[in-house]
Amino acid sequence: MNDFDFGVIIRSLPFLWQGMQYSFQLMGVAIVGGVLLGTLLALARLSSIRPLALAAGAYVNLMRSIPLVLVIFWFFFMVPLVLQWVTKASAPVAVGPAMSAYITFILFEAAYFCEIVRAGIQSVPKGQVHAARALGLSYSQSMRFVILPRAFRNVTPVLVTQVIVLFQDTSLVYVISVTDFLGAASKVAQRDHRLVEMYLFAGSVYLVICYCGSLLVQHLQKKNNALFAH
Amino acid sequence: MDYIWNWGIYWEPVAAGGGYYWQMLLRGLAWTVATALCAWVIAVALGLLVGTARTLNSIWFRAPAYVYTELFRNVPLLVQMFFWFFVLPELVPSNLGHWLKRELPMPSFWTAVVALAPYTSARTAEQVRSGLMALPKGQWNAARALGMSTWQMYRLVLIPQALRVMIPPMTSDFMGVFKNSSVALAIGLVELTAAAQQMNEYTFQGFETFAAATCLYVGVAMSVNRLMSWIEKKTAVPGLIAGGGR
Numbered sequence: 001m002n003d004f005d006f007g008v009i010i011r012s013l014p015f016l017w018q019g020m021q022y023s024f025q026l027m028g029v030a031i032v033g034g035v036l037l038g039t040l041l042a043l044a045r046l047s048s049i050r051p052l053a054l055a056a057g058a059y060v061n062l063m064r065s066i067p068l069v070l071v072i073f074w075f076f077f078m079v080p081l082v083l084q085w086v087t088k089a090s091a092p093v094a095v096g097p098a099m100s101a102y103i104t105f106i107l108f109e110a111a112y113f114c115e116i117v118r119a120g121i122q123s124v125p126k127g128q129v130h131a132a133r134a135l136g137l138s139y140s141q142s143m144r145f146v147i148l149p150r151a152f153r154n155v156t157p158v159l160v161t162q163v164i165v166l167f168q169d170t171s172l173v174y175v176i177s178v179t180d181f182l183g184a185a186s187k188v189a190q191r192d193h194r195l196v197e198m199y200l201f202a203g204s205v206y207l208v209i210c211y212c213g214s215l216l217v218q219h220l221q222k223k224n225n226a227l228f229a230h
Numbered sequence: 231m232d233y234i235w236n237w238g239i240y241w242e243p244v245a246a247g248g249g250y251y252w253q254m255l256l257r258g259l260a261w262t263v264a265t266a267l268c269a270w271v272i273a274v275a276l277g278l279l280v281g282t283a284r285t286l287n288s289i290w291f292r293a294p295a296y297v298y299t300e301l302f303r304n305v306p307l308l309v310q311m312f313f314w315f316f317v318l319p320e321l322v323p324s325n326l327g328h329w330l331k332r333e334l335p336m337p338s339f340w341t342a343v344v345a346l347a348p349y350t351s352a353r354t355a356e357q358v359r360s361g362l363m364a365l366p367k368g369q370w371n372a373a374r375a376l377g378m379s380t381w382q383m384y385r386l387v388l389i390p391q392a393l394r395v396m397i398p399p400m401t402s403d404f405m406g407v408f409k410n411s412s413v414a415l416a417i418g419l420v421e422l423t424a425a426a427q428q429m430n431e432y433t434f435q436g437f438e439t440f441a442a443a444t445c446l447y448v449g450v451a452m453s454v455n456r457l458m459s460w461i462e463k464k465t466a467v468p469g470l471i472a473g474g475g476r
Contacts, residue, residue, distance in 0.1 A: 062444075062448065064451075065405065065409075065447055065448050065450075065451035065452075066409065066443075066444050066447040066448065066451075067408075067409035067410070067411075067412035067413075067423060067447065068409070068412075069412040069413060069415065069423050070412060070422075070423045070426065070440065070443055070444065070447065073423065073426070073427055073430070073440060074436075074440045074444075077430060077436035077440065078436065078437075081233055164304070168304075168305075168306035168307070169306070171306040171308045171309060172306075172308060172413065174308060174416060175415065175416060182306070182308065182309060186312075189316075195312075195316040195317060195320070196316070196317050196320045196321070199309065199312045199313055199316060199317050200313075200317060202309055203305045203309045203310075203313060206304065206305050206306055206309060207301065207304050207305050210303075210304035210305070211300055211304045213304075214300060214303070214304060
């Protein structure tokens with residue numbers, strides 16, 4: 001093997017940082033959008049209105065049984081056509097891969113967040129629900145002030161674990177040639193023929209970030225165990 | 231310019247030659263299933279070893295097992311695929327590297343299996359560990375009181391019980407390995423997602439193409455689900471919560 005060249009990493013740091021910023025943005029948008037939509041889906045799945053519960057369940061199960069790469073391709077192809085139809089434009093609306101990735105990740109991750117939030121809601125003791133209703137709180141009040149805050153606290157470790165998975169998933173936008181962190185590393189690797197250095201560096205950066213997340217999960221689990229030990 | 235539907239597209243011959251589009255998709259599915267099954271068998275074996283090692287008393291087993299799980303869990307699968315495919319041949323002695331790059335048969339397939347197995351096993355190991363930890367302490371003590379060695383205790387008492395508890399969480403890992411095999415398209419394996427993407431590029435019939443791929447993946451997920459709940463029922467021990475629970 002040819003000699004290890006750290007210089008190529010140093011030289012490309014600004015470019016890699018740009019890629020990392022996109023990765024973080026994609027993660028942020030997916031967390032905010034995914035948790036919001038996921039919570040709505042969870043409420044729909046637990047709703048007493050049958051068709052609503054069934055539709056939400058079907059959506060979640062469908063999303064969870066197909067690979068993210070396929071979903072990325074689906075939306076990359078479909079979003080321009082749907083926008084054309086919505087805006088009554090004469091041709092498919094060009095949105096670009098970076099934009100369609102945002103939509104993909106919100107809709108895909110929402111299915112996973114939904115199941116986590118649903119487990120959280122179901123972990124709240126029935127007595128809390130009854131007590132809230134007995135105090136005269138409406139459905140939305142009891143959800144907002146009593147059940148959801150507790151539900152989220154119960155599942156925080158699982159939520160953070162899902163965020164780590166989500167952050168790793170952002171690297172898959174590589175398949176539609178978006179320049180995220182891995183995309184940037186891969187472009188430099190191919191341009192300078194420095195695959196070993198760039199991929200080892202990219203792997204290490206992901207490892208450090210995700211391992212910190214993993215430590216946070218372990219800490220949260222201990223805290224939750226202590227909280228609910230009695 | 232509106233989208234032109236053509237649901238007959240599956241029965242048209244592939245633009246680049248080599249059969250019909252439905253054959254192209256089914257060939258992709260076959261690669262997906264082959265990759266996932268090979269990786270899963272290795273992953274379960276590795277996961278059992280590493281997960282068990284994490285519950286042992288000796289730090290010489292526990293520490294490497296911890297490093298193994300954190301390492302393979304915290305690097306994205308795509309980066310791991312690139313590592314095995316592009317980086318490893320450069321790091322090993324040049325004869326072996328040359329063999330990996332030039333002579334290994336079906337390089338994308340074997341690399342995908344080799345990458346998927348440890349990635350999946352890191353998750354399986356966590357399930358094994360929590361399955362073992364969930365067993366009552368009395369099981370450990372009873373096995374010891376009967377004079378069993380550590381090997382006997384794990385093989386005869388702990389692992390058989392833990393495996394039963396683990397079936398539901400392992401179902402989702404098993405489905406995951408089928409879904410994750412799609413990442414191998416980045417190293418050139420034409421599995422189901424890659425086949426669908428190629429078909430879309432040849433035909434521009436994205437809806438029909440991706441709908442077919444989606445249905446095939448849903449079919450795989452449902453089969454896995456059925457298989458695992460069948461195994462769960464078959465292996466259930468009457469009277470235990472782990473034994474069915476319904």
